[in-house]
Amino acid sequence: MNQFLDQNAQTQIKDLFQQMDKPITIVLFTKEEPCLTCVETKQLLEEVSALSDKITLVTKDLYEDIEEATKYDITLTPSFVFLDENQNYTGVKFNGIPAGHEINSLIGGILEVSVMKFDFSKETIDQIKKIDKPVNIKVFVTLSCPHCPGAVQNAHRLAMINKNIVGEMIEAQTFGELSQKYNVSGVPKIVINEKYELLGNHPIEAFLAEINKI
Amino acid sequence: MFQLNIQKNSKTTLFNTTKIWDLLIIGGGPAGLNAALYAQRKGLLVGLITKEIGGQLHNTTSVENYLGFEYIEGASLSQSFHKHVKSLDIPILVDHLVTNLEKNKEEIFELTLDNNKSLKAKTVLFATGASPRKLGIEGEDTFASKGVSYCTTCDAPFFKGKHVIVAGGGNSAAEAVLDLSVWASKITVVHRSQWRADQILLDKLNELDHVTVRLNTNLVSVGGKEKMESVIIFDKMTQENEAIKAEGLFVEIGIIPNTGLLVNKITMNQQKEIIVDESLMTSMPGLFAAGDVTTNRHKQIIIAASDGAKAALSIQTYLRNQTKGEIK
Secondary structure, eight states: OOOOOOOOHHHHHHHHTTTTSSOEEEEEEOOSSOTTTTTHHHHHHHHHHTTTTTHHHHHOOOOOOTTHHHOOOOOSEEEEEETTTTTOEEEEEEESSBBBTTHHHHHHHHHHHHOOOOOSHHHHHHHHHHOOEEEEEEEETTOOOTHHHHHHHHHHHOOOHTTEEEEEEEETTTTTTHHHHHHHHSSSSEEEETTTESSSSOOOHHHHHHTTTT | OOOOOOOGGTTTHHHOOSEEEEEEEEEOOOHHHHHHHHHHHOOEEEEEEEEOOOOOOGGSSEEEOBTTTTTTEEHHHHHHHHHHHTTTOEEEEEEOOOOEEEOTTTTTEEEEEETTTTTEEEEEEOOOEEEOOOOBBTTTTTTTTEEESSOOHHGGGGGOEEEEEEOOSSSHHHHHHHHHHHTOOOEEEEEEEESOOOOHHHHHHTTTEEEEEEOOOOEEEEEEEESHHHEEEEEETTEEEEEEHHHHHHHOOOEEOOOOGTTSOOBBBBBBOOOOOOOOOOOTTTTTEOOBBSSSSSOOHHHEEEEHHHHHHHHHHHHHHHHHOOOO
8 A cells, every 4th residue: 555644744743743742652453354444544553653753553453452452442443542651541542544634633632642731721621630420522523524623632632631531533434333323414523421412613611511411 | 635734833832922912813714824924924923823724715625716726625725825824933823712802001902712811912813704604494403413514525424325405506505516416316405596606616516417406495494303304495486385305404505704702892794794994904993804704795715815915914014103103
């Protein structure tokens, strides 16, 4: 297969990765065929991780490495998670290939996990830290949706700030059945703890308001 | 295949250290980006604050009427604009909204951001663009994202093999039909009057055999259970209501200006578009506006971009006159 990232994109991403601080590990789960976009996702992550020596990519098989998969609650493929410098799960998860506009969620996520600085007010960060129940945020996206990375990144930031939260991107076309189950016909669609829904990209405060309903 | 928009942070620290900006631009669409480019080249201390880079460029798949590009994707044009602006190291604060704008006693603008941060500037350019206009019919909100969509590029893939309605008769509606034509099995255009779209788009549309056009027809309501299942239309010629089974409704009936922040602060027309003078200054001295947010009748990318340039140049003159003590 040809390179996904052309020279121009590589230079841009490499330049952005100069800002990275702590090392991060990406754990990717794939499986044997048939798997829509497993091969492509692996290649994209290989190309991206080659652009910084602070990124380690580990590839696992969903069925052979079942213990690891259970640890991160992986049920789909391709699916990958970010671990921090101490190999702890950050709650940042992607299901499906982060191509198209979702490249912003991928690169943005890597930078933020590595730097852990957030542009929220102190009150907002305090509120996020106070959440003491398990929260799962699913963000359904399409790769042609320009408003989706904003929603994905907010879900991921919540996860990075509070260990009780998991934020996951779900590429709706790859996981068509799952999208149907959640009645997705417009994106971004945000589902919190299987029950609370937000449509469209919303400021972090809207996420918090829904989480507080739990 | 990739639309990378993240910008390097080196200059955004200026948002923490700058006491008073010459110019703060609100909005990252064609008007805001071009104003930033012109202002920076003139040597102004300029910063740009935006929720998203590109604005409405991202709601359109293809652009075929921007001089110099026979065909370019909306997202790619946005990327080229952004790349050009980035090459000049202009500080841009992305993913933030301005929540308040006031002018203090010293005639300095004070902007409050959604993270409670406060910024000061001698002049402000309001280039916040516009959002899709809603139909305002029964069932529209109930079935939003459950069939009703305002972003064809985002949601078209969900309607593979389905019958969808496109509401509207302008270029955006015609483009939505062309975008959807590769996914949907049947498309019905419903428009209250006659086509306003460019002939070149209508010619393309006429080549499609799965498109039906209902002109002089109003949409009355959207119905369904869990998801949208049908619409009711009213044909003005026959004066009859008719139910049509469809699983999607793409609303492309125009835009409403994003001027909520300025209501009752400056002069606007009935549509809440900002009235500007020939230098693009609003009724509040030092506050300028450009692009789709103004009364400018033609909402076009190239016009918004040109507005941005005009505004930046006017702002430079305004600032120069101010320092000379020649405030109008």
